[in-house]
Amino acid sequence: MAKEVTQRSDNYSQWYNDLVVKADLAEQSAVRGCMVIKPYGYAIWEKMQDILDAEFKKTGVKNAYFPLFIPKSFFSREAEHVSGFAKECAVVTHHRLMTSPDGKGVVVDPDAKLEEEMIVRPTSETIIWSVYKNWINSWRDLPILCNQWCNVVRWEMRTRPFLRTAEFLWQEGHTAHATAEEALAKAEQMVQVYADFARNVMAMPVIVGHKSPNERFAGALDTLTIEAMMQDGKALQAGTSHFLGQNFAKSFDVKYADKDGKLQYVWASSWGVSTRLMGALIMAHGDDNGLVLPPRLAPIQVVMVPIYKGDDERSAVLEKMQAVKASLESLGHSVEIDDRDTLRPGFKFAEWELKGVPVRLAMGARDLAAGTVEVARRDTLTKETLQIDGIEQHIHTLLDEIQDNIYRKALEKRDANIRKCDSWEEFKTEIQKGGFLLCHWDGTAETEQAIKDETKATIRCIPIDSVVCEEEGRDIYSGKPSNRRVVFAIAY
Amino acid sequence: MAKEVTQRSDNYSQWYNDLVVKADLAEQSAVRGCMVIKPYGYAIWEKMQDILDAEFKKTGVKNAYFPLFIPKSFFSREAEHVSGFAKECAVVTHHRLMTSPDGKGVVVDPDAKLEEEMIVRPTSETIIWSVYKNWINSWRDLPILCNQWCNVVRWEMRTRPFLRTAEFLWQEGHTAHATAEEALAKAEQMVQVYADFARNVMAMPVIVGHKSPNERFAGALDTLTIEAMMQDGKALQAGTSHFLGQNFAKSFDVKYADKDGKLQYVWASSWGVSTRLMGALIMAHGDDNGLVLPPRLAPIQVVMVPIYKGDDERSAVLEKMQAVKASLESLGHSVEIDDRDTLRPGFKFAEWELKGVPVRLAMGARDLAAGTVEVARRDTLTKETLQIDGIEQHIHTLLDEIQDNIYRKALEKRDANIRKCDSWEEFKTEIQKGGFLLCHWDGTAETEQAIKDETKATIRCIPIDSVVCEEEGRDIYSGKPSNRRVVFAIAY
Numbered sequence: 001m002a003k004e005v006t007q008r009s010d011n012y013s014q015w016y017n018d019l020v021v022k023a024d025l026a027e028q029s030a031v032r033g034c035m036v037i038k039p040y041g042y043a044i045w046e047k048m049q050d051i052l053d054a055e056f057k058k059t060g061v062k063n064a065y066f067p068l069f070i071p072k073s074f075f076s077r078e079a080e081h082v083s084g085f086a087k088e089c090a091v092v093t094h095h096r097l098m099t100s101p102d103g104k105g106v107v108v109d110p111d112a113k114l115e116e117e118m119i120v121r122p123t124s125e126t127i128i129w130s131v132y133k134n135w136i137n138s139w140r141d142l143p144i145l146c147n148q149w150c151n152v153v154r155w156e157m158r159t160r161p162f163l164r165t166a167e168f169l170w171q172e173g174h175t176a177h178a179t180a181e182e183a184l185a186k187a188e189q190m191v192q193v194y195a196d197f198a199r200n201v202m203a204m205p206v207i208v209g210h211k212s213p214n215e216r217f218a219g220a221l222d223t224l225t226i227e228a229m230m231q232d233g234k235a236l237q238a239g240t241s242h243f244l245g246q247n248f249a250k251s252f253d254v255k256y257a258d259k260d261g262k263l264q265y266v267w268a269s270s271w272g273v274s275t276r277l278m279g280a281l282i283m284a285h286g287d288d289n290g291l292v293l294p295p296r297l298a299p300i301q302v303v304m305v306p307i308y309k310g311d312d313e314r315s316a317v318l319e320k321m322q323a324v325k326a327s328l329e330s331l332g333h334s335v336e337i338d339d340r341d342t343l344r345p346g347f348k349f350a351e352w353e354l355k356g357v358p359v360r361l362a363m364g365a366r367d368l369a370a371g372t373v374e375v376a377r378r379d380t381l382t383k384e385t386l387q388i389d390g391i392e393q394h395i396h397t398l399l400d401e402i403q404d405n406i407y408r409k410a411l412e413k414r415d416a417n418i419r420k421c422d423s424w425e426e427f428k429t430e431i432q433k434g435g436f437l438l439c440h441w442d443g444t445a446e447t448e449q450a451i452k453d454e455t456k457a458t459i460r461c462i463p464i465d466s467v468v469c470e471e472e473g474r475d476i477y478s479g480k481p482s483n484r485r486v487v488f489a490i491a492y
Numbered sequence: 493m494a495k496e497v498t499q500r501s502d503n504y505s506q507w508y509n510d511l512v513v514k515a516d517l518a519e520q521s522a523v524r525g526c527m528v529i530k531p532y533g534y535a536i537w538e539k540m541q542d543i544l545d546a547e548f549k550k551t552g553v554k555n556a557y558f559p560l561f562i563p564k565s566f567f568s569r570e571a572e573h574v575s576g577f578a579k580e581c582a583v584v585t586h587h588r589l590m591t592s593p594d595g596k597g598v599v600v601d602p603d604a605k606l607e608e609e610m611i612v613r614p615t616s617e618t619i620i621w622s623v624y625k626n627w628i629n630s631w632r633d634l635p636i637l638c639n640q641w642c643n644v645v646r647w648e649m650r651t652r653p654f655l656r657t658a659e660f661l662w663q664e665g666h667t668a669h670a671t672a673e674e675a676l677a678k679a680e681q682m683v684q685v686y687a688d689f690a691r692n693v694m695a696m697p698v699i700v701g702h703k704s705p706n707e708r709f710a711g712a713l714d715t716l717t718i719e720a721m722m723q724d725g726k727a728l729q730a731g732t733s734h735f736l737g738q739n740f741a742k743s744f745d746v747k748y749a750d751k752d753g754k755l756q757y758v759w760a761s762s763w764g765v766s767t768r769l770m771g772a773l774i775m776a777h778g779d780d781n782g783l784v785l786p787p788r789l790a791p792i793q794v795v796m797v798p799i800y801k802g803d804d805e806r807s808a809v810l811e812k813m814q815a816v817k818a819s820l821e822s823l824g825h826s827v828e829i830d831d832r833d834t835l836r837p838g839f840k841f842a843e844w845e846l847k848g849v850p851v852r853l854a855m856g857a858r859d860l861a862a863g864t865v866e867v868a869r870r871d872t873l874t875k876e877t878l879q880i881d882g883i884e885q886h887i888h889t890l891l892d893e894i895q896d897n898i899y900r901k902a903l904e905k906r907d908a909n910i911r912k913c914d915s916w917e918e919f920k921t922e923i924q925k926g927g928f929l930l931c932h933w934d935g936t937a938e939t940e941q942a943i944k945d946e947t948k949a950t951i952r953c954i955p956i957d958s959v960v961c962e963e964e965g966r967d968i969y970s971g972k973p974s975n976r977r978v979v980f981a982i983a984y
Contacts (some may be wrong), residue, residue, distance in 0.1 A: 028568070029557045029623060031610065036623050039554035039638060046555060060530035065540060067523045068612075068643055068659050072589070074522070076598045086589035090561070091600050092612065093585045097564070097578035106568045108609055117600055118523065120560075120584065120612070131521060131528050140834075146531060151560055152644065155587040167560050293651040342632075363599070422880050 005354065007288045012232045019282050020161045023291045026278075033159035033166030040355065041278060043299035045110035045169065048277060051147060051201055051296075052171065055193050061145045061173060066128050068150075069118035070168065074126040077251040079302050080104035081125065084218020090120040090166075120153040121400035125219060125270055128174045129248040136176060136266055138257045142178040143186070152274075160281035163492055164235075170274035176266045180245070184222070187243045190271040191224040194239035195465075202277065203294035203407035204228050204284045205414050206238060207436070207487060209461025214445050217270075221245040226451035227460040227487065230283040230416045233434015235460045235489035239278050241271035279492075284410055291356025292378055294406050295399040300394060302328055303334045303357045305348045307364035312339075317363050320388070324361070324373075327392040333399065353378060358402050359395055363388075377404050418467065420485065425478050428487075431457045436489045438467065451477050453490070460487040497846065499780045504724045511774050512653045515783045515847050518770075525651035525658030532847065533770060535791035537661065540769060541641060543788075544663065545691055546687050553637045553665060558620050560642075561610035566618040569743040573617065582612040582649035582658075612645040617711060617762055618665045621744040628758060630749045631670050635678070639665040644766075654771035655728075655984055662766030668758045670748065672737070673683020675759035676714070679735040683716040686731035687957075695770065695786035695899035696720050696776045697906050698730060699979060701953025703750035706937050709762075712736040719952040719979065721906045723777040725926015727952045730772050733763035742918040755829075771984075783848025784870055786898050787837070787891040793822055794827045794887060795849045797840045799856035806833075809855050812880070816853070816865075817886040825891065845870060850894050851887055855880075867969055871898050910959065912977065916968050919980075923949045928981050930959065932974035934967035943969050943980070952979040 006014040025041030034128050037045065049484045052221040053063070061398035069092060078084040096112030099105075115248065121127065128146070135141060159165050173190060177183040191208055198206045213463060216223040228236050239279050249255070254267050255263045269445040285292040304321045308314040314433050318339060325335045345362065354361055360376040367373055373391055376383040381401050417435030430437055432455075441459065443449065452458050462484070463469050469485040497514060517533030523773060529537065568574040591597075613619065614962050620638070627633060641663045651657050665682060665876070669675040683700055690698045698718040708715040712734035720730045738757040741747070747755045752759050777784040786948050791865030796813045799804040810831060817827045827869040830840050837854065844852055852868040859865055866885055868875040878886060909927030913919050923929055924947075931941065933951065944950050954976065955961050961977040 027623075027626070029559045029619070030563060031561045031619070034559035034561060036559065037557040039556045042556045043554070045557075062535070064531045065529040065537075065661065067521045067526035068525045068645065069526060071522060072598065072600075074588075082589075082598060089587065089588065089589060090610070092582045093600065094583040095612070097574075097581060097583065106574060106578055108564075108585065118582070125743075127521070127523070131519075134519070153560065159782065169557065227584045252576070275871065301652040316849065425667050446662045 005288065005290060010229065012015045015286075015288070016279075016283060016365065017161070019286050019291055021398055025282070026161045026163070027478060033156060033165075035161050035165050036114060037275070044281070044293070044297055045275060045278060047297045047299065048201075049171075052193075052197055052273065053149070055197065056147055056171075058077065059145070059189060059420045061147045063148060064146045064361075065148050065150070066124050066131060068121055070124070070127045072117045072120055074118060074130055075119050077126060078219050078247055080247075081219035085122045085154070088157070089122050090153045090155055091321045092118040092120065097443070102316040107376040121150075122152055122154045123270075123272075124148070124152075124172055124270050125244070125248050128253075129254060129268070130174050131267070133252050133254045134255060136256050139178050139259055141175060141179045142184060142256060142266065145173070145186070146175070147171055147173040153243065154370060160279070162275055164283070165275075170272050172272040173270060175269045176249075176254070177269070178258065178264070178267070180267050183245075183269045184243045185395050187222070187224055187241045187269040187271060189239065191226060191239070191241040194241070194271075194273055195226050198226055198228065198238055199407065201294070202281055202284070203296075203403055203410060204238070205407070205411045207461060207467055208465050209463040209487065211240070212445070212448055212459040212486070214448050214459060217242045219247050221247070224464075225461050227489075228280055229417060229436060229489070230280070230492065231286075231413065232283075233417055233489075235436065235487075236276075236280050236283070237460070237491065238277060239271070239273040242269060244268035244270060245389050248475045285406055288354070289350075289381070290354030293356035293358060295358045295403045298356065298358050299334060300336045300355075300357050301333045301399055302359045302361060303352045304335065304337045304361045304363065305337060305345050306337070307362055309365070309436070313365045316368055317365065320362060320368060321361075324388070324391060328395060329391060329398050333396070343423060349376075358399060361391075378401060379409070420477065422473070427476055428455055431455050431488065432488060434490070436460065438469060438485040439476040439488050440473035440484075442478045442480035442482055444478070447475060447478045455490075457488045457490050460491060462486045494727045495779065497782060497907065500723065507778075507780070508771075508775060509653070510784055517774070520653070525648060527653050527657050529661075529767070532791065536773070536785070536789055537767060537770060539789045539791065540693075541663075544685075544689055544765065545641070547689065548639055548663075548665065551637070551681060555640060556638045557640050557642070557663055557835055558616050558623060560613055562613055562616070562619045564609045566609060566622055567611050567774055569618060570711050570739055572739075573711035576958050577614045577646070580649070581614050582645045582647055584610040584612065600706075613642075614644055614646045615762075615764075616640070616644075616664055617666065617740050619629065621740040621746060621760070624668050624758070625744050625746045628668060628748050630747055634666040634668060634670045634748060634758065635674060637665070637678070639663055639666070641950070652771075654767055654774070657767075660767045662764050664764040665762060666740075667761045669761070670756070670759070672759050675737075675761045676735045679714070679716055679733045679761040679763065682761070683718060683733040684730070685716075686718050686733070686763075686765055690718055690730055691899065693786070693788045694773055694776070695788075695902060696730070696772060697903045699953060699955050699959055700957050701955040701979065703953060704730070704940055704951040704978070706940050707950060709734045711736060711739050711914070713739070717953050718954075719981075720772055720776060721909060721928060721981070722772070722984065723778075723905065724775075724982065725909055725981075727928065727983040728768075728772050728775070729952070729983065730769060731763070731765040734761060736760035736762060736793075763958075778848070781842075781873070784844030784898060785848035785850060787850045787895045790848065791826065791845075792849050792852050792855060793825045793891055794851045794904045795844045796827065796829045796853045797844075797856070798829070799832060799837050799854055801857070803858045804834050808860055809857065812860060813853075813855060816880070816883060820887060823884060823888050825888070833978060840934070841868075841950045850891060853883075869894060869961075871901070897952075914965070914968065919968055920947055923947050923980065923982060928952065928979045930977040931968040931980050932965035933978045934970050934972035934974055936970070939970045940966060948980075949980045949982050952981050952983060954978045
């Protein structure tokens with residue numbers, strides 16, 4: 001193989017790190033907890049952005065851009081919000097460097113201290129609501145539906161590429177509405193946009209639900225989430241959408257005159273997904289040979305590897321490949337011919353497998369003579385030799401089939417690891433095996449915390465679709481009555 | 493008029509600020525020198541990004557993402573670079589806030605001081621070359637052609653929306669090459685990509701040339717620039733591309749083994765354009781009624797305003813408009829019907845004029861009966877009544893015509909303000925009138941500085957195309973011999 005990847009069964013966590021680095025997705029930088037997203041990884045993120053952005057715009061959302069820095073005083077206006085983010089943030093205190101007194105290098109100029117410190121945004125509710133105050137006077141100014149694609153910083157102590165980094169890229173939507181119903185409807189609409197994207201584009205099944213109060217976004221009245229299951233059975237929160245009530249409107253005094261001229265506080269939602277989705281994508285589908293990319297997100301959907309001896313064979317094979325490439329491109333597919341002359345085909349096969357390219361075509365002089373081509377699928381690791389005539393249409397269809405198959409496989413794996421559990425003793429053992437446990441919960445923060453303290457499991461969500469949970473029962477821990485099951489899991 | 497705009501002849505600078513705010517492009521935020529880019533302004537920036545990004549990719553460039561923060565020690569490794577940026581940068585010194593001892597608000601936690609301060613990137617050469625060191629071993633790893641779209645921060649003391657802001661958005665390309673020739677060729681290629689974009693998309697004429705050593709990027713051996721002339725006769729540097737030699741490779745010890753196995757330092761280019769282009773766009777074409785957007789960058793290319801009395805007329809007109817909108821959209825154009833019921837048509841006309849929409853269609857009950865529509869051009873402020881049949885094809889062609897006309901107008905205005913000047917006395921008067929003065933220069937930094945000190949004029953560039961400058965003469969200030977004219981102007 002091109003580059004050795006740790007096997008999942010040996011060390012799942014190391015397998016993940018290997019894939020990130022060896023498939024050229026990202027690497028650690030010299031800056032604590034900040035990663036470099038390499039071109040191949042970034043190309044996947046760009047595809048995610050393009051598709052999501054188009055979906056947002058279909059719902060009437062427009063992009064805008066708000067400042068990177070948040071004055072400390074803004075940051076602390078919403079009490080829960082600041083307590084949620086103050087402990088891990090980057091603080092700008094000075095605006096100038098000067099030559100060091102010893103003449104070597106530079107030091108911070110003590111005379112350039114800011115009057116008020118700035119926080120590098122960990123999320124932008126506060127700065128955005130300080131701006132919305134100027135945009136909103138009457139009901140005619142509502143709704144406001146803005147989104148921004150940007151970087152944010154949370155000074156996490158333990159980081160992992162894509163999953164938890166000090167700086168990450170994301171989008172954050174921030175909407176302002178005249179009524180609670182509208183704001184809540186927007187939050188619900190956007191979590192469904194995320195769920196559709198996860199399922200149809202990332203080929204990743206998710207459960208949509210409400211967070212328990214303990215797990216809500218700092219400052220939200222309700223947080224909706226999409227929860228995915230990774231191959232090790234752990235949960236990964238892949239996107240959230242918040243109903244913020246009037247909390248930020250009150251903190252920043254944002255009111256509108258309603259149709260009767262009465263002043264009312266504005267209602268809000270916010271919602272975001274981040275480069276964390278890249279981590280989810282890797283862990284949802286990767287195997288011991290490397291990444292497995294769903295065709296809809298693969299920067300290269302089809303790779304062609306020529307097999308030849310000598311220049312004549314090489315140019316004959318490449319010429320045929322160019323023709324196939326052109327027709328595949330005209331069908332909207334991204335194709336690369338790997339014509340590097342210094343590497344053996346076997347090495348190339350392994351490298352493209354590692355990078356998760358959905359379809360690989362190999363062609364040699366004998367194929368050329370016989371009018372055939374070898375077609376290899378990344379998802380099943382199967383190969384077949386097919387007639388080159390009509391191969392474009394075959395691949396066009398095959399890519400859809402692969403997309404569906406990857407989803408089906410992930411769905412089957414996930415569903416096999418969702419189980420009901422009704423005894424506390426059983427829960428303690430079962431939760432360590434991974435997967436989602438559907439259990440009754442009495443609805444109290446105390447019980448949730450006690451379960452977390454004993455097992456590290458948290459309530460991932462109170463599902464609103466895709467799993468049936470409404471039934472009478474008794475809380476698994478407290479024994480108190482409950483009218484629905486919730487999803488417990490150990491999470492990333 | 494919808495909103496009053498200062499006339500250019502009264503106060504050009506205020507006219508600019510009015511357009512930025514009243515056309516809903518951007519506004520100041522509560523954060524010193526940082527702006528909010530509003531949805532209408534951001535939509536123009538998105539169009540710029542999409543078109544430029546596609547052009548970059550055609551040249552083999554790939555996008556990636558590098559950290560926001562630069563360790564102070566990296567920043568100071570290249571001596572000229574640090575002296576160019578150290579005086580105006582945002583410095584992160586702490587990573588945590590804590591509740592204030594008096595219980596009110598939050599303060600910086602003194603225990604959370606970083607071991608090494610981080611600079612918020614003003615440009616990313618240093619962090620990127622620290623990463624390229626890991627990517628480059630042999631000639632086979634070259635060239636590396638990366639670009640990133642991101643935010644940067646330069647703590648400017650005097651700021652103006654888009655033209656000079658503490659935080660701005662930009663793209664920065666960073667390439668690594670085996671030879672000086674290749675790196676220089678890349679820098680030249682990219683400045684031409686910028687020039688083509690300025691001319692063909694922004695409809696803005698530019699002069700391409702080299703910067704004088706005084707005006708080079710901090711750390712570059714050569715800086716190429718595109719220089720545009722604003723309507724007040726001032727110059728605006730709209731994009732730069734740098735040949736960095738081996739400076740950053742040496743600072744970060746980046747070497748490659750050449751084909752003979754010999755270690756060589758790597759050669760570099762970097763190049764960027766920013767949201768400053770938005771300022772250029774406004775000032776290049778705007779008039780006393782507002783923005784004038786070239787069709788290729790207009791978020792809305794055609795706006796339709798219905799004129800009606802009563803619901804019946806309204807629905808009849810809107811129905812017809814919907815049909816025209818659909819056919820225009822199928823031709824690839826962006827169209828909006830302004831069906832707001834509470835505003836008069838005249839108010840709407842003024843508002844869309846202010847926002848620079850290239851074509852406005854108005855239609856009333858009489859038009860409907862006569863099968864006509866009123867077509868108004870933003871660039872010429874002319875109107876004509878045309879048959880509605882075939883209007884889509886007419887507008888399709890008209891948009892191209894408008895694009896060309898806006899460019900031609902800007903080119904004529906600019907060329908009328910480029911003049912030769914051969915006497916120092918004359919120079920001192922002429923330069924205050926605005927425009928570009930083509931003058932002989934002796935090539936020394938001293939003369940350039942003396943001219944700047946006396947007149948505020950700088951050498952905008954030593955042109956390499958579009959104006960003929962090669963001729964013998966004598967320096968306008970020192971009288972020393974010179975073999976080509978250069979462009980002097982007062983600049984933004």
